[in-house]
Amino acid sequence: MDGSETLQVDAGARTTAVIDLFCGAGGLAYGLKTAGLTVKAGVDLDPSCKYPLETNTGAAFACRDVADLKPADIRAWFGDADVRVLAGCAPCQPFSTYSQSRKSIDERWTLLKHFQRLAIATKPEIVTMENVPGLASQDIWKRFIAALRRAKYHVTWKEVACDEYQVPQSRRRLVLLASLLGPIELRQSDSALKMTVKQAIGDLPPLAAGETCPDDPLHASAGLLEVNLKRIRASTPGGTWRDWPEDLRAACHRKNTGKTYPSVYGRMEWDKPAPTMTTQCYGFGNGRFGHPEQDRAISLREAAIIQSFPKDYSFLAEGEVVTFDRLGTLIGNAVPPKLGEAIGLSILSHIEGLRTGAGAYEGQLDLR
Structure with missing residues (x-):
């Protein structure tokens, strides 16, 4: 050969x-x-x-x-x-x-x-x-x-x-x-x-935006501004920001250039695979990284599981501070x-x- x-x-x-x-x-x-x-x-x-x-x-x-x-x-x-x-x-x-x-x-x-x-x-x-x-x-x-x-x-x-x-x-x-x-x-x-989002993360404890699970420091969700809480509440799984009322749309969405980014501020769908995980996958506005039904972006642990890491994969030593940018980079680049x-x-x-x-x-x- x-x-x-x-x-x-x-x-x-x-x-x-x-x-x-x-x-x-x-x-x-x-x-x-x-x-x-x-x-x-x-x-x-x-x-x-x-x-x-x-x-x-x-x-x-x-x-x-x-x-x-x-x-x-x-x-x-x-x-x-x-x-x-x-x-x-x-x-x-x-x-x-x-x-x-x-x-x-x-x-x-x-x-x-x-x-x-x-x-x-x-x-x-x-x-x-x-x-x-x-x-x-x-x-x-x-x-x-x-x-x-x-x-x-x-x-x-x-x-x-x-x-x-x-x-x-x-x-x-x-x-x-x-x-x-x-x-x-x-x-x-x-x-x-093929696994779906629900099969992968559907059994994890629910979280609110900005909350951390007491049993797993990586099962932590980034906080959301009030306007983004309103936006995610108006979002449907698999939908886009076009589903929102006009007053919730960002200025960039009202421009012609914004129309080419339908996947930002989106929710995942339970019965399909997730989108590609990136280093910014913990942010609701960074892609279709909204949880399918909870009003928040996916947690760091959920992102790791979607990357196919086992649920007990250890990224940090005990007591080490969880930072979203650092962990997002490790998980998204893996x-x-x-x-x-x-x-x-x-x-x-x-x-x-x-x-x-x-x-x-x-x-x-x-x-x-």
Whole structure:
């Protein structure tokens, strides 16, 4: 396949080691761990990622700039594992927090180049990346794929709908899998398993705007001004600000330009997936982030659950202050753990098939 070669997998091969670059709060790492892989380390510039990554995955956290990492660092974290996996979600959005620290918009792909540099230098058996779908149309992506193939990797990638992998939101992502061991691909999920907003968060205790659940500091809803309380009370699930009386409409809505933003100030619908979670998903005016029936925006915990984090996922140490912008960033930027689990199960099926001689597994994933 494009000059790649198939290597032999030792029949006794058992140990795996994952290094997660740009690990964030640990969404990808947690998913890979849940699938059965061993996550050794996660790397991120944001020190806020240390507690959730280490607490929920058991991996070591390195507060480092990936641009400064050496191949020797990666090799040391991998140790002597039989199958090494380099994973990550290089922030490639032109306006991501990580990319804004770069001097020029032309340098926004720098982090992907460093991911490529480390992959080619260390030659892990498997490379996986999750990213924004728009990346696939960029020249940097084509060069990345070409570099992997020159290094003898079998490479596949595709755009996926996350709601087909038990992530209850309409999020689309680009997933790449590459292997030195043989052909590999992301396995299909059973689309009949799609979750709705009600299935995801319908059993959480009710809250008022500005209230925090006494049993879970992350089940906290941002406060609303009186005018926004009136607006959300006038909102219907799946509706828009056009449903409001004229006196509740913002000045920008009365302009022609405002007519192009029907999804702001919207309520979610119980019987459908949620919209894509963003770093501002705790704000009623930032998208369709209103609770389906309670007069408030979704809580931080609800946003995390919609991202497919388990309900007991720990983002903060006990007694640490909850701040919406900080937690919103960690949650909104995360790789959905259920998508990470699907990637991990696909990797393990690939390894098992090669070790036993059974070939690629053709069945659907069980993500229950």
